Amino acid sequence: MALAWSPLKSTVFAAVSRPASSLPAAASPATSILCNAVRHMSYKLKTNSSAKKRFVALPSGKFKHWRSGKRHINTGMDRGRLNKAGIASYATPRQSKHLRRLMPYA
DSSP states (O other), rough: OOHHHHOOHHHHHHHHHHOOOOOOOOOOHHHHHHHHHTTTSSSOOOOOOHHHHHEOOOOOOOOEEEOOOOSSOOOSSOOOHHHHHEEEEOOOOOHHHHHHHHHHHH
């Protein structure tokens, strides 16, 4: 006569019938010191990917970016307007405050 399989019985049986050598050992003192060191370490901040592609931090603390409108569909544009689009621009103080949070290591 075959017994019906039960997940509860097989788990309990497996835990009881396992030899003592296969059970996890207690953490060694060296491991616990390492875990405590990692636990108290401060974490790295992530740089925002879109901000790092669009802005460059300058040594003065300002952020430089390039103006839009010079990539394609330029045939009907004024030459002056197109030339101005090629000039770099700088972020406003309010934008700079926001960018410092987005790029903490810039």
